[in-house]
Amino acid sequence: MVKEFWMKSFVFDDVSARMEEEHFVLKDPSLNGKSREEMGLKAFNGTVIKSVIAGLDITIT
Numbered sequence: 641m642v643k644e645f646w647m648k649s650f651v652f653d654d655v656s657a658r659m660e661e662e663h664f665v666l667k668d669p670s671l672n673g674k675s676r677e678e679m680g681l682k683a684f685n686g687t688v689i690k691s692v693i694a695g696l697d698i699t700i701t
Contacts, residue, residue, distance in 0.1 A: 649691040657684040 650656075657676070664679050665672050671679050689700040 653687040
């Protein structure tokens with residue numbers, strides 16, 4: 641199970657957060673200048689490891 645977990649994990653850092661925001665703004669320019677929460681995104685509180693196991697989103701801080 642550990643091997644399967646790590647194969648589907650990724651690091652979500654400040655660069656990833658900015659890229660996610662830019663992607664949303666490109667899709668909908670009216671979101672430009674809004675906070676992550678106003679865009680409908682989860683707040684970014686620092687680098688985390690994200691994974692999906694059996695359909696459950698898991699975040700390791």
